[in-house]
Amino acid sequence: MGEVWEATATGDGGFARRVAIKRLSAEHEQSASLARMFLDEARTASRLHHANILSILDYGVVEGVPYQVLEYVDGVDAERLRRRGLEVGEDFPPELALHVCAEVAHALQYAHEAKDGAGQPLEIVHRDVSPSNILVSWTGDVKLADFGIALARDRQERTLAGHTKGKPAYMPPEQVTGGNLDGRSDLFALGCVLHALLTGHSPLAGEDRMADLLAGKELEPSDAIPEDVRDLIARAVRRARHQRFQSAAEFAEATGKLLAARSGRAGRALLSDWMARVRAKEEARARPVSGWAGAFLEVEQLLGGVAAPTSGSAAGGSVTPPPRSEPRPQRRWGPWLAVLALGGMAAVVRPWRLGLEAAPPLPAVRLVSAPVPAPPTPEQDVAAPEERLPTDPEPAPKPDAAPRAQEPPTKRPARAPSPPAHRGSGTLTVGGEGALRAVVIIDGERRGHAPLLIELPLGEHVLELKTPDGHLLGPERIQLTEFHTPAAPLRWVVPLAQGASGTR
Missing domain, CATH: 1.10.510.10 (Transferase(Phosphotransferase) domain 1)
Known part of the structure; x- marks a missing residue:
């Protein structure tokens, strides 16, 4: 649903603070429902000031895309x-x-x-x-x-x-x-x-x-x-x-x-x-540690599973994502170079889009994770092969570039997202008191008893339930998309009254 960036908020007199910037990922930018959820999260969290609750420091919208500035946890x-x-x-x-x-x-x-x-x-x-x-x-x-x-x-x-x-x-x-x-x-x-x-x-x-x-x-x-x-x-x-x-x-x-x-x-x-x-x-053990990104790299609904860089990756080098099968339109980052208000102080935030010809020198922001599908729960976790991400060469310094007042962030090994365990599939859950122990029939085939969580090919399916007392519920036509993941499945919940009423 989103992507998270590590950033440095800077101000007068050498003020600097590490923060994280969370924003809707490109494929969800146009969803009005997700935008409202994102705002609800910001509004709710902004009212909660407690040592054991992750703090939200700022909220805003740039080019129609909402973002949150969050406390950074290492x-x-x-x-x-x-x-x-x-x-x-x-x-x-x-x-x-x-x-x-x-x-x-x-x-x-x-x-x-x-x-x-x-x-x-x-x-x-x-x-x-x-x-x-x-x-x-x-x-x-x-x-x-x-x-x-x-x-x-x-x-x-x-x-x-x-x-x-x-x-x-x-x-x-x-x-x-x-x-x-x-x-x-x-x-x-x-x-x-x-x-x-x-x-x-x-x-x-x-x-x-x-x-x-x-x-x-x-x-x-x-x-x-x-x-x-x-x-x-x-x-x-x-x-x-x-x-x-x-x-x-x-x-x-x-x-x-x-x-x-x-x-x-x-x-x-x-x-x-x-x-x-x-x-x-x-x-x-000389194993790359992801603690620098851990607080947000591992937030389940946003970022999903990760894989450590292989030995072929240069430690500390910039990382590019795997090549995309389809070209995506270039995003204009000009508005994201604006000054954000952080508690009344100026916070220069410089997003850095990975995958361009060369990254700008001395970036103040590193992408913590590219948007990936939400990970499966531990019970449905399926091992996926790790991907190796090639490193980009360091950009050559420009002789006429003006010196920066901000110290460059320490480069750390990044971890790449694992590919989804099942490509071309979506997740469906069937439950509710009215469906308890009912036989789940999908496309004419018995697939188990409710409550049930199951992965199916993307597209339309016909769903029916046969309750223990012989009543038939359905048929119900459902449409599975790539957005129906184990963490956010398509759900058919049958109330008790409906389950007792028999065929619809």
């Missing part, structure tokens, strides 16, 4: 945090998972209680609490990011009836069925995050887990998790909201008590020490 997201440790022989202990989730719970408590300037509740529900939206810096900061689909009282873009938004592996049952949401819905997702940090997967992983939960069978956390932590997770992911933690503050208190009982050290100290060990081992 680190990785929680989805890759555990994996990075295991790659260098560092287990991710329960104490660290408890601390990360306690910090996110503090952020959620603040967001759930936030009020507008008139003192009226904003009624914020994040709706997308997942490991990829939790950023962890190398010094131990934990930030909740991406309020792109968050509910709020004055939100402009509304979810259409029969549609749901979020990641299926972290959705509470009331979100899957299109019911009313509140703060306890986010706590269900946070319980799934805690499970994923300890095991590598959500307790909802598996074809029948959500169906069983909707049918009344509670989720059972993995036996590999310590019993005290398992009990906490089991309470967070209860089907009925009144049986879960009733507030994020209560969740944070419970995780804090468990952490104190298991370790005599502060959670932040444990996390920063662990991060330092991981980074040191990575550097010792």
